[in-house]
Amino acid sequence: MPELRKDPIIDRWVIISTERSKRPSDLLVEKTRSRGGFCPLCPGNEDKTPNEVFAVRTGNTPPDTPGWKLRVVPNKFPALVTTGDLNKRTEGIYDRMNGFGTHEVIIETPDHNATATTMTVDDFKNIMIAWRQRILAYRHDSRFRYISIFKNYGEVAGATLEHPHSQLIALPVVPKRAVEEIDGAQVYHGHKGRCVFCDVIDQEITDTRRIAAENSRFLAFEPYASRFPFETCVIPKVHTASFEDADEAMIDALADIMSTILKKINSALGSPPYNCMLHSSPFNTDVGAFYHWHIEITPRLTRVAGFEWGTGFYINPTPPEQAAQYLREAPIG
Amino acid sequence: MPELRKDPIIDRWVIISTERSKRPSDLLVEKTRSRGGFCPLCPGNEDKTPNEVFAVRTGNTPPDTPGWKLRVVPNKFPALVTTGDLNKRTEGIYDRMNGFGTHEVIIETPDHNATATTMTVDDFKNIMIAWRQRILAYRHDSRFRYISIFKNYGEVAGATLEHPHSQLIALPVVPKRAVEEIDGAQVYHGHKGRCVFCDVIDQEITDTRRIAAENSRFLAFEPYASRFPFETCVIPKVHTASFEDADEAMIDALADIMSTILKKINSALGSPPYNCMLHSSPFNTDVGAFYHWHIEITPRLTRVAGFEWGTGFYINPTPPEQAAQYLREAPIG
Numbered sequence: 001m002p003e004l005r006k007d008p009i010i011d012r013w014v015i016i017s018t019e020r021s022k023r024p025s026d027l028l029v030e031k032t033r034s035r036g037g038f039c040p041l042c043p044g045n046e047d048k049t050p051n052e053v054f055a056v057r058t059g060n061t062p063p064d065t066p067g068w069k070l071r072v073v074p075n076k077f078p079a080l081v082t083t084g085d086l087n088k089r090t091e092g093i094y095d096r097m098n099g100f101g102t103h104e105v106i107i108e109t110p111d112h113n114a115t116a117t118t119m120t121v122d123d124f125k126n127i128m129i130a131w132r133q134r135i136l137a138y139r140h141d142s143r144f145r146y147i148s149i150f151k152n153y154g155e156v157a158g159a160t161l162e163h164p165h166s167q168l169i170a171l172p173v174v175p176k177r178a179v180e181e182i183d184g185a186q187v188y189h190g191h192k193g194r195c196v197f198c199d200v201i202d203q204e205i206t207d208t209r210r211i212a213a214e215n216s217r218f219l220a221f222e223p224y225a226s227r228f229p230f231e232t233c234v235i236p237k238v239h240t241a242s243f244e245d246a247d248e249a250m251i252d253a254l255a256d257i258m259s260t261i262l263k264k265i266n267s268a269l270g271s272p273p274y275n276c277m278l279h280s281s282p283f284n285t286d287v288g289a290f291y292h293w294h295i296e297i298t299p300r301l302t303r304v305a306g307f308e309w310g311t312g313f314y315i316n317p318t319p320p321e322q323a324a325q326y327l328r329e330a331p332i333g
Numbered sequence: 334m335p336e337l338r339k340d341p342i343i344d345r346w347v348i349i350s351t352e353r354s355k356r357p358s359d360l361l362v363e364k365t366r367s368r369g370g371f372c373p374l375c376p377g378n379e380d381k382t383p384n385e386v387f388a389v390r391t392g393n394t395p396p397d398t399p400g401w402k403l404r405v406v407p408n409k410f411p412a413l414v415t416t417g418d419l420n421k422r423t424e425g426i427y428d429r430m431n432g433f434g435t436h437e438v439i440i441e442t443p444d445h446n447a448t449a450t451t452m453t454v455d456d457f458k459n460i461m462i463a464w465r466q467r468i469l470a471y472r473h474d475s476r477f478r479y480i481s482i483f484k485n486y487g488e489v490a491g492a493t494l495e496h497p498h499s500q501l502i503a504l505p506v507v508p509k510r511a512v513e514e515i516d517g518a519q520v521y522h523g524h525k526g527r528c529v530f531c532d533v534i535d536q537e538i539t540d541t542r543r544i545a546a547e548n549s550r551f552l553a554f555e556p557y558a559s560r561f562p563f564e565t566c567v568i569p570k571v572h573t574a575s576f577e578d579a580d581e582a583m584i585d586a587l588a589d590i591m592s593t594i595l596k597k598i599n600s601a602l603g604s605p606p607y608n609c610m611l612h613s614s615p616f617n618t619d620v621g622a623f624y625h626w627h628i629e630i631t632p633r634l635t636r637v638a639g640f641e642w643g644t645g646f647y648i649n650p651t652p653p654e655q656a657a658q659y660l661r662e663a664p665i666g
Contacts (some may be wrong), residue, residue, distance in 0.1 A: 005558040009517040009529055014558045014647045023651075024563075024602050024659055079640075079648050092536045093529075094557045148646070150639030158638025176645035182341040196342055196426075203425045224427045225338040225347045230357075269357050272385060277643030298642065305491025306483030307412075307502060309631065310610030312509035313481070315348045315412050326357055 001081060004173070012176045015079050015099055026086075028297065040076075041163035042108045043068070050074040054133055056126045070126040071107040072134060072168075073096065078103035079169060086143075086172055096201025100143065102170040106130050112163050115271060116262035124255035127166065130160075131278065132251065134168050135244040139283055144170045146178060146282045154273025157300045166276070175281045182287055189290035197292030198239050200224075210320050212327035213260045217253035220261040222320035222327075228298050229318035230269060230327070232261060235294040243280040243293045258295070260332055265299060268330035273300040335413060335432025337506070346434055348412050350637065373409075374496035376401070376443045383407040387466055389435045392469050403459040404440040405501075407465060410435035412502060419476075419505055433476065435503040439463050445496050448604060449595035450666075452497075457588035460499065464611065465584065467501050468577040472616055477503045479511060479615045487606025490633045499609070507615045514612065515620055522623035528624030531572050533557075542623075543653050545660035548594045550586035553594040555653030555660075560641075561652035563602060563660070565594060568627040576613040576626045576659045591628070594663055598632060601663035606633040 003016045008145060013229040032251050033103040042049035052063050054072040060066025080101030088097040131149050138144050151166035174182075188196035204221045205208055212232055213220040220234045233258055236250065246254065265274065280293040308314050336349045370444075373381035376399040385396050387405040394400025395616065413434030421430040441460050442452060464482050464636040471477050484499035521529035537543055537554045545565055546553040553567045567590055579587065598607065613626040641647050 007558040008533060009521070010513045011517065012560075012645060012647075014560050014649055016559075016652050017648065017650045018652055029549065091539070091557070093532050094536075144348075146644075148640055148644045150643045152638045158636040167640070171644075171646070177643065178645075180343045180645070183546070184344065188342070199426050200341060200636070201523070203427075207425070223340070225340040225345065225425070226349075227345075227347050275639035275640050275642050279643065296643065303489070304489040304637070305485045306608035306610050307481055309608050310483045310510065310612065310629065311479075311481045312511075312513070313346055313348065313504070315350065317350045319349050319351055 001084065002079065004097045004099050006095040008077075008093055008095075010176075010177065013173055017079070017099075037144070039112055039161070039163050041105070041107045041161060041165060044111050048069075049105070053137075054130060056129065064087040066110075068107075068110060069123075070109065070130055072130055073105050073107065075103040075105050075167070080171070083323065091228055097172070097237035099177045100172050102138070102144075102168070104134060104168040106134070106149075106166045106168065108164040108166060114164050115266065116259070116265045117271065121255050121259045124259045125251060128246075128251045128254050128258070130183065131166070132154060132244050132246060135280070138170050139244060141170075142284070143172060144283060145278070146171045146174045147278075148175065149278040150275040151274075153276070154300070157275050173284075178279070178282060182282075182285075185292070186287070195239055195290050196291050197235060197294065201235060201237055210324045212324045213257060213264060215253055215257050218249060218257040220257055220327075222225075222324045224320060226316055226320040226323070227314035229301050229316060230265060230272075230299045230323045231320070232265070232297040232317075232327070233294055234258065234261060234297065235292065237291055241288045241291045241293060243278060261327070263332040264327045264330040265297065268326045269299055269301065274298060275300065276332070334417065337430045339428040341426055341428075343509075344512065346506055350412070350432075362654060372445055372494070372496050374438070374440045374498060375445050375496060379404075382411060382438070386470075387463055389462065399443075402442075402456075403442065403463055405463055407442065408438050408500070413504070430505070431436050435471070435477075435507050437467060437501040437503070439467070439482075439499045441497040441499060447497050448599065450599045451590070452592065452603065454588050454592045456586060457592045461579075461584045461587050461591070464501070465577050465579060468613070471503050472577060473615070473624045474503075474504060477616060479504045480613070481508070482611040484607075484609040486609070487633070488505050490606035490608050492607070503511055504591065507618075511612065511615060515615070515618075515624055518623045518625070519620070528572050528623050528625050530568060530627065534568060543657045545657045546590060546597060548586055548590050548593075548602040550583060551590040553590055553660075555608050555657045557653060559649055559653040560647035560657070562634050562649060563598060563605075563632045563656045564649075564653070565598070565630040565660070567591065567594060567630065568625065572625055574614040574621045574624040574626060576611060594630065594660070596665040597660045597663040598630065600665070601659050602627065602632055602634065607631060609657075 008014050015175045044062040048072050052071050052073050056070040058066045080099045082102050086097045135147050148169045185196050210222045223233050275298050277296045281287050281291045339346050378398040383406050385404050385406050388401045389403040390401050413432045419430045468480050481502045518529050543555045556566050608631050610629045614620050616626045
């Protein structure tokens with residue numbers, strides 16, 4: 001069973017895989033699998049994945065058979081496991097618990113070769129519906145504190161399967177990055193009585209220089225202190241703490257802006273590798289007044305090196321104002 | 334002039350390069366330079382770098398000529414610049430200041446093809462002496478708050494020049510990662526009245542399973558909550574907050590353990606790309622009772638992907654106990 005271990009100095013958890021642990025020789029050959037070969041996520045290979053837990057299907061096709069437009073399955077090689085309990089304990093000065101959690105794969109389309117450029121707004125809508133449905137499935141399970149949803153596109157961004165997919169990991173603890181955002185937003189709210197994300201949105205709409213795309217309900221902008229070239233934040237204009245509270249109109253608008261901004265990133269940067277991360281509120285915490293969900297998209301164009309790892313300081317060679325201009329001018333087709 | 338910008342939610346600074354800013358097409362071609370070609374760091378090319386600020390030389394050879402064993406020069410393409418002042422100001426709700434600082438290159442050896450495996454303990458001693466000398470050169474300059482020293486080895490780890498070198502960046506602010514370590518250590522010290530790093534050392538020496546190498550004054554161990562396979566911490570056994578206070582005996586012992594552990598990493602993992610980061614105390618802060626300097630070495634064997642970027646949570650496929658065993662058994666020659 002994997003273990004969750006906590007750093008004794010920094011409030012940071014790691015997942016240590018104890019069962020399928022990697023030997024030095026295994027570590028050196030990590031590459032994207034199934035490039036041109038067999039793909040376990042393609043239609044017809046439904047028996048190569050665990051049974052689906054959600055799907056968008058055409059007609060009356062039965063589960064775990066072809067006919068799906070989107071399919072969610074448990075990860076066959078999960079980072080965390082759903083059996084057992086947390087069994088929190090100490091090991092001398094260290095804290096640990098069992099690697100309890102869930103790990104699912106959202107197979108975004110039956111088309112192995114689809115990209116954000118070829119996918120329709122309806123395809124994006126299915127993805128957003130799936131993300132919402134899976135979060136709602138875990139929301140009232142008191143064993144989980146936080147859901148991370150993310151997408152790795154391209155080998156450099158960490159994708160190990162080519163077929164378009166995103167992933168969901170449900171965690172028994174609130175991770176460091178979420179705590180940092182919540183703490184920062186809470187301090188700001190304490191001082192000013194306002195949501196810091198709402199204030200950022202107001203300033204960006206007034207300033208306009210960092211806006212990459214926009215629709216009636218969402219803003220896609222390059223953050224003022226972007227760590228990476230073309231780092232993009234997609235955020236609802238109206239204050240909402242939790243992604244899963246999005247209604248149909250919000251899902252429609254989100255699918256539209258995600259389709260637009262990812263197509264623009266692809267056309268401006270030549271379909272770069274990227275990571276996409278949902279930041280939504282933890283479960284069972286009272287952060288509604290000051291937290292504001294958003295999606296972070298970070299193309300992987302520059303390498304993170306010793307300075308960044310050692311300090312948490314980033315060097316960004318492309319000013320966000322300039323990146324936004326490139327994206328505004330980039331075609332979506 | 335580059336700008337320092339602060340994230341309005343998380344206490345994180347970034348350096349935005351405004352002058353040599355990268356267009357999308359430039360970003361896609363970042364590769365290690367001078368592979369087999371001209372190297373500006375090699376002997377005979379001293380006129381291709383800014384004038385040296387420190388060197389270890391044989392005989393009476395004049396500055397900026399061959400005859401050096403190690404040479405420190407300002408970075409020709411610095412991330413930060415030493416001219417002007419900080420000019421701290423706001424931009425609406427955002428904070429910024431001028432990109433003031435220094436950026437130096439420590440050319441570790443005249444041998445372009447040297448690696449940790451071929452370098453002698455004396456070579457490592459020169460590097461440690463140079464690091465110490467350069468920190469001491471800035472220590473009493475009140476414009477600087479923190480020195481980051483780091484090494485990127487291999488293209489995957491972010492090296493853009495092949496010739497063995499490390500880098501120094503002097504910063505006008507204490508970076509996020511240093512603040513986190515200091516805050517964590519201070520809280521622990523407040524509760525227990527002891528240095529958390531000293532307690533970690535005691536536990537690791539008692540436990541022995543995570544020790545990779547050791548000498549009379551230093552421990553090299555795999556941290557209990559290692560984020561990465563073969564992540565290694567080199568730390569002085571006796572409590573010291575600041576690297577630059579190391580005396581000759583400490584420098585000798587540090588050169589010995591650095592040489593040993595890097596040779597072991599090379600032999601166990603086939604000379605992998607790695608980052609090496611010095612973590613020492615900020616200037617002009619009273620952290621001596623609870624902070625403890627150390628060096629972090631992280632081979633780059635796994636990719637950091639959306640889950641890690643989105644949560645700050647890491648998945649490590651190699652338990653540190655197993656990594657330490659591989660390193661203990663690895664030859665140094």
